[in-house]
Amino acid sequence: MNARPKTAGVIGWPIGHSLSPLIHRHWAEQEGVDAVYLPILVEPGADNLKRAVAALRAAGFAGVNVTLPHKEDALKLADTATALARAIGAANMLTFQGDRVHADNSDAPGFAAALEALSFRNGECRALVLGAGGSARAVVHALSQMRDPAGGEMRIAIANRHAPRAQDLARLVGGRAIPWEDRSAALADVDLLINATSLGMVGEPPLEIDLRALGAGAIVADLVYNPVETALLRAARARGLRTLDGLEMLMQQATCAYRSWFGAKASVDRELRLLLEKALAERARP
């Protein structure tokens, strides 16, 4: 009798747009692992999530990724959680361990790994994060953990449309909140700019920001991955700045779940990037 395939999935509402099934299936094929990774549509609400998680656990799933709008409820329903997920206040990964559910957040290490791949030198670095939602919290926590060998610390500024959310997040990590209207002027003191808002995403308004004040050595990162090349990244490249797109972080964060549920190898390589870019291009066709 054949062993049953290892099974996992991603829960969200909506979920049809998720690239996670493509990523996990690609790695499983590369490795020859008998794995199933499914998109699972679960309506908003803590009770709906709880029921779905109980059913998936009973069905023998190894775990599930969790995306909008369930990330905060996912943390609340877990029996145990990493300190990182608790600090961020949200989980995007639930692992089923016997009758217990363990929560983790792979967005923060995913962002840190993506930045590392760019040979980013941290320490005495001044970062400006735009946004104060779930992904901004993950990015800010990743930045707050970064140190250089000399012990230099990241200086973090946060700008958000609703200022109190930026202030709360800044307080958590010893950063500084700046008014949303001052985001362009603030760039003179910034080495690393990160867009962690949904602005610039397909169907959302553009991100309005003037990059002229950024120094020549600055890096511009955008968490938005649809489109892959956002207007922000285009403007940064036109100025000759180094850039980091949202696909890189998306692929990096998926390695945590894949390695823990399916196998040892999960390569973030050109082949995977091309696969995801092709899928996004096909979806954009009228």
Ligand code: NDP
């Ligand atoms: P949230 O809904 O938690 O946060 C949205 C953020 O965008 C808030 O800071 C919100 O500000 C801001 N925002 C929304 N509309 C506007 C507007 N019109 N003007 C100014 N600010 C606005 O979303 P997430 O943090 O989960 O996701 C943000 C983006 O990051 C999305 O595009 C998502 O796809 C992407 N993402 C990418 C990942 C990756 O791996 N590359 C991982 C996770 C997310 P306010 O608080 O004032 O409402």
